[in-house]
Amino acid sequence: MTLLNMLAHCVRPAGLAAVIAGVAFSAAPSRAEGLAPGEYQIGFVTENTGPLAAAGVSYYHGAQLAIDEINQSAWIGKGDTLKMVEKESGSDAARAVQAVSQFIADRNVIATSCCILSPVAGAVRPVAVNAKIPLVIYGATRPGLPQLPYVTSVVGLPGPQEVKMTKTIIEKLHPKTVAYFVNADNEAFQGRFKAAQKVMEDAGVKTAGVISILGSDTDFTAPATQAMGTNPDLIMVWTTQTPAGGIIAALRNRGYKGPISANDVIAPPPMFKKIGEPLVGVPFPVLFSAELSDTPEAKAFIEAYQKRFSALPDAYAAQGYTMVYYVAQGLKSLDGKPTRESLAEAMAKITEIDHNVYGGLPMKDGQAEFAKSLIGAWSKEGKVVRWDPK
Amino acid sequence: MHLFLEQFVNGWALGSLYALFGIGFGLVFSTLGILNAAHGTYASWAAIVGYYAVVWLNVPFPVAIAVGVLAGGVLAIVVDQIGFQPLRAKKAGLLGALITSIAFWIILDSLAGFATQQQSLAFPASTYPNRMVAVGPVMVPQMQIITILALIICAVGIYLLIQKTRIGAAMRAVGWNEVAAGLGGVNARVVILLTAFLAGATSGLAGVLGGIATSNVSFTLGEGLLLKGFAAVVVGGFDDVRGTAIAGICLGIIEVFVGQYVSTAMRDGVTYALLLLFLILRPRGLFGSTSFLRA
Numbered sequence: 153m154t155l156l157n158m159l160a161h162c163v164r165p166a167g168l169a170a171v172i173a174g175v176a177f178s179a180a181p182s183r184a185e186g187l188a189p190g191e192y193q194i195g196f197v198t199e200n201t202g203p204l205a206a207a208g209v210s211y212y213h214g215a216q217l218a219i220d221e222i223n224q225s226a227w228i229g230k231g232d233t234l235k236m237v238e239k240e241s242g243s244d245a246a247r248a249v250q251a252v253s254q255f256i257a258d259r260n261v262i263a264t265s266c267c268i269l270s271p272v273a274g275a276v277r278p279v280a281v282n283a284k285i286p287l288v289i290y291g292a293t294r295p296g297l298p299q300l301p302y303v304t305s306v307v308g309l310p311g312p313q314e315v316k317m318t319k320t321i322i323e324k325l326h327p328k329t330v331a332y333f334v335n336a337d338n339e340a341f342q343g344r345f346k347a348a349q350k351v352m353e354d355a356g357v358k359t360a361g362v363i364s365i366l367g368s369d370t371d372f373t374a375p376a377t378q379a380m381g382t383n384p385d386l387i388m389v390w391t392t393q394t395p396a397g398g399i400i401a402a403l404r405n406r407g408y409k410g411p412i413s414a415n416d417v418i419a420p421p422p423m424f425k426k427i428g429e430p431l432v433g434v435p436f437p438v439l440f441s442a443e444l445s446d447t448p449e450a451k452a453f454i455e456a457y458q459k460r461f462s463a464l465p466d467a468y469a470a471q472g473y474t475m476v477y478y479v480a481q482g483l484k485s486l487d488g489k490p491t492r493e494s495l496a497e498a499m500a501k502i503t504e505i506d507h508n509v510y511g512g513l514p515m516k517d518g519q520a521e522f523a524k525s526l527i528g529a530w531s532k533e534g535k536v537v538r539w540d541p542k
Numbered sequence: 543m544h545l546f547l548e549q550f551v552n553g554w555a556l557g558s559l560y561a562l563f564g565i566g567f568g569l570v571f572s573t574l575g576i577l578n579a580a581h582g583t584y585a586s587w588a589a590i591v592g593y594y595a596v597v598w599l600n601v602p603f604p605v606a607i608a609v610g611v612l613a614g615g616v617l618a619i620v621v622d623q624i625g626f627q628p629l630r631a632k633k634a635g636l637l638g639a640l641i642t643s644i645a646f647w648i649i650l651d652s653l654a655g656f657a658t659q660q661q662s663l664a665f666p667a668s669t670y671p672n673r674m675v676a677v678g679p680v681m682v683p684q685m686q687i688i689t690i691l692a693l694i695i696c697a698v699g700i701y702l703l704i705q706k707t708r709i710g711a712a713m714r715a716v717g718w719n720e721v722a723a724g725l726g727g728v729n730a731r732v733v734i735l736l737t738a739f740l741a742g743a744t745s746g747l748a749g750v751l752g753g754i755a756t757s758n759v760s761f762t763l764g765e766g767l768l769l770k771g772f773a774a775v776v777v778g779g780f781d782d783v784r785g786t787a788i789a790g791i792c793l794g795i796i797e798v799f800v801g802q803y804v805s806t807a808m809r810d811g812v813t814y815a816l817l818l819l820f821l822i823l824r825p826r827g828l829f830g831s832t833s834f835l836r837a
Contacts, residue, residue, distance in 0.1 A: 200660065201652070201655055201660060202660075203762060205655065205660030205661075206660055206661045206662065208660070209659075209660060336806070336807040363806055364805075364806040364807040365806065366810075368762070368765075368766065369766075370752070370756040370758045370762070370763065370766050371556050371559075371752075371755070371756045372756070373552045373555070373556070373683070373686070373755070374549055374552040374553065374556065374797075374798040374801055374802065375801065375806065377545065377548050377549055377552055377802075378545075378549070378801065378802050378806075381545040381548075393662075394662045394758060394760075397662070397664075397757060398756060398757050398758060401664070401757045402757075405672060405674075405683060406674070406681070406683070407674055407681065422661055426661070426662065426663055426664045426757070427664060427757065428666070428667060429667065
């Protein structure tokens with residue numbers, strides 16, 4: 153049993169996160185000088201309103217929790233604290249650019265973090281690069297967004313987890329035809345769909361139909377009828393959250409009894425509360441799940457999050473949490489009074505985010521790489537369990 | 543053929559929602575002379591109030607509908623009296639009212655976001671009729687039948703109210719000339735309040751039914767209906783409920799058929815191109831009178 157595992161069994165969970173962080177801190181080689189004492193501010197562009205607010209609030213809560221933990225355990229050094237300053241974008245590119253510009257003007261802000269949507273992240277990126285301020289992308293999934301040393305991403309790119317789940321589905325369900333739902337207006341979900349479709353077609357599984365929907369759509373009765381009309385052995389849903397829930401509900405309400413698979417947007421507990429029974433047994437790939445993730449860091453995070461927000465953390469909360477620890481690790485590696493440029497350089501050199509809830513999180517060229525993913529599904533009791541294709 | 547029929551019913555039900563929403567939108571424009579951008583928020587709020595009535599108070603489905611409809615109507619009166627009545631008194635005109643309505647749209651949308659904690663909610667499946675009914679060879683969800691019937695009842699009822707009753711005559715008179723109607727003995731204030739309530743209530747009905755049928759009760763619900771409802775009113779003719787009802791249904795059917803047989807990605811583009819073509823050929827809409835002010 154490792155030291156961390158022993159601690160996980162012996163220490164009360166509420167304080168575990170702080171202990172783990174403290175151990176990590178004390179185990180680190182001592183530096184000659186260390187980070188200059190002071191308060192370091194992270195400018196966080198929130199998306200707590202607007203069409204993606206449900207996810208935006210989770211990112212924000214995760215980041216808040218990380219800030220508190222780091223400050224309580226003096227994770228970046230004695231006398232050093234982190235502070236998060238927020239500006240709301242409502243997922244609007246113009247407002248996000250304006251928010252980052254204001255952070256740039258505020259010399260107390262040493263790093264920024266932004267964006268769920270890839271087009272918004274794409275708009276903000278050149279602003280941060282030109283101003284030479286670190287920008288950590290916490291939600292946008294378009295490949296190629298990082299631009300070292302200033303722009304980095306802690307988001308899992310589409311591809312590996314979709315491929316893994318699709319291979320498992322082929323192995324377990326042996327479908328011959330698949331109908332796909334995909335967002336016509338979302339590049340990231342197009343990427344996920346194409347990755348899954350390629351795996352299917354390489355395995356000889358034919359495409360029965362591709363039904364494009366828009367992120368703003370709300371009525372899915374007709375698209376569900378269209379998909380069912382193709383008589384597929386399997387329906388895969390590669391869309392954003394609200395459409396995904398609506399599509400699955402419409403398919404089941406119209407009497408479709410065949411297998412459906414989805415993506416991690418159906419993982420947050422409010423989705424099950426909203427859609428209920430139709431989600432039961434629908435597999436989805438997930439990098440973090442409050443019910444399935446079982447590393448000591450994950451358990452401590454779940455416990456602390458639940459205590460603070462009276463709700464289980466979802467994958468978005470985990471990403472917000474990771475973002476703050478990533479910035480903190482960059483700061484921790486510096487001596488003296490850091491500048492935005494020196495912090496960016498330090499963060500760009502990080503090859504592994506030390507404190508994470510995924511059981512290991514390598515960084516390559518400023519991009520997080522998730523080696524481990526899970527395949528979860530909702531049970532009738534409203535718990536995420538490992539997918540059992542029976 | 544089976545798929546064609548199923549999609550036809552899907553389009554009819556979807557179009558019925560657009561039409562229900564459009565009827566209220568058209569009423570406000572033809573009677574009160576307001577192009578009300580906040581109209582979508584009445585639908586959102588009606589769905590939200592109906593949802594909480596079900597979740598918190600466990601009211602049955604018909605009561606939830608009634609509560610939502612009432613909420614939509616009352617909200618419309620409140621907005622009218624706070625926002626539009628002062629402008630009406632100063633004869634500020636269409637543009638002033640439009641800007642005011644945009645302000646209400648943003649405010650009410652933001653409040654709706656807070657009321658739902660920025661989440662998309664859904665009526666629990668056990669609280670509304672959610673079975674499939676065999677109608678000939680086609681299986682139709684009960685909610686679609688209810689939506690289609692709701693439009694027929696509302697369209698016929700409001701048409702008869704406007705065309706065959708003294709209240710309706712008063713509404714038409716106020717829509718034509720408020721001052722002249724007043725001189726003729728019409729209590730314009732009462733007519734305005736009644737019109738606002740009716741408009742909000744029909745929008746609210748569309749909101750509650752749409753929120754249930756699509757499993758989406760959120761601040762974005764009304765926005766989705768606003769553009770389509772407006773299109774139904776323009777194509778149908780502003781001052782005739784029949785036109786709005788037929789245009790709304792056609793809009794829904796075209797939208798579904800374009801998605802099924804042409805391209806789902808181009809669905810809205812093709813649908814609106816067809817609408818544009820129709821308006822070029824018949825600018826006053828299906829039933830609109832030639833002398834009516836057009837936006």
